[in-house]
Amino acid sequence: MSESSSLTMISVYEEDQLLNRVTQALAQTQGPPALNSAERSALQRLARKLKVRRIQRRNALPVFDLDMKARQICEKHLIRAQGAGPVARRERQNHRESPMFDSSSDASVTSSSRVLDRFQFTDDPRHWRPSGLLSPVSHLIPKDAIWTVRQSPYTGRELKPFIRRDQESLPLKLKLHQELKTAITGRSCKRYPVDFCYFTPHHVRTINGMANQFFWPGIDVTENLQYPDFSCVALYRQMVVGFAFLVPNVSHTDAYVSFLFVHPDWRRGGIAKFMIYHLIQSCAGRDITLHVSANNPAVMLYQNFGFKVEERILDFYDKYLPSESKECKHALFLRLSR
Structure with a gap:
């Protein structure tokens, strides 16, 4: 994701909080705002995806990373289009150093306003309570x-x-x-x-x-x-x-x-x-x-x-x-x- 983008990646803790709010919204049967069938279906799909990601983390399984996938696809494209010469190697190196394809594990928590999320693990109720x-x-x-x-x-x-x-x-x-x-x-x-x-x-x-x-x-x-x-x-x-x-x-x-x-x-x-x-x-x-x-x-x-x-x-x-x-x-x- 480019630095100039208005979108920011959420942390693991914020993702867990989002799942809790979605679950509460789906469980709410009375009072405004009422969900129509399309909104309820969309929230149910989002909840299922978030639950799968939570289960994958708990079991140390790889979680889908869109940035990593985009980087891999672009690198394959460069290799096929330019071959394996020194120019291609230089292009691939520039691609890896591009902030748009930053795959570091801390990319989602780079601002100091969200760094405390690194130390939050409330998704597992057995964890240090x-x-x-x-x-x-x-x-x-x-x-x-x-x-x-x-x-x-x-x-x-x-x-x-x-x-x-x-x-x-x-x-x-x-x-x-x-x-x-x-x-x-x-x-x-x-x-x-x-x-x-x-x-x-x-x-x-x-x-x-x-x-x-x-x-x-x-x-x-x-x-x-x-x-x-x-x-x-x-x-x-x-x-x-x-x-x-x-x-x-x-x-x-x-x-x-x-x-x-x-x-x-x-x-x-x-x-x-x-x-x-x-x-x-x-x-x-x-x-x-x-x-x-x-x-x-x-x-x-x-x-x-x-x-x-x-x-x-x-x-x-x-x-x-x-x-x-x-x-x-x-x-x-x-x-x-x-």
Whole structure:
């Protein structure tokens, strides 16, 4: 699809939302607007096609891609018409580089306004839906997983076990814990650091659970394992207390902060400040963008780092938050220009 086209490709999450709306429209038997037979038949055909695509994705089967098919047909036409000489090879190469035939897997989610759709998997009700509140034990990470040196699959860099060990910060939860233990035992307790490390497979289940509980249902952050250099997980001993992720390849010039979170009991201790600092330092040379709820106090934190408000978007979170949610659905779009 050409860049100048007025049509845009929908993401997998938006396709799933479309199927839900079509299904609801077909199930509606009373009240306006009433569907005539032609409209109902068209919606039924669309619903069947969307259901087939959903089943194909769940079973890891190839999903029909019109752009890919058009590219293959055009390449075959070029080969037949021009032969296999150097001119034909050059023409085929130019064809592959044309934006009209961009077959990258991220082509449907290139704008930052829709990048959060990458992390939505609500089409499968079994996927990361914790019931009730998470227990503190569910936040624990295996001890042997913390001391492992890894290599980034995105940049090839060697990632050390820790980004930083913070011996000075004293979040409210830690301060209360120390005061209670001192009052009970009569002596000062041993103080452990807050550790900042890179995102690993051992963190996935815990962070998915926290994201589903504190953001909205259906979030799966597994994709961030592809670029762990642009992540930060805050740990107190073996317990996850915060996390931050940045998508480095939203566009040629922009990166995008997808999630930044600190558990409410561990806030006001400098954890979020260091994580956003780390993300900024890890992506030098690119503008960094993000969306934040219009009434979120974190706006002040971002502005302290130089982010500027570019746009106010009404109902940005409407398609993510449950209908009964009382959270603000409007967002501010912020940019840090480099």
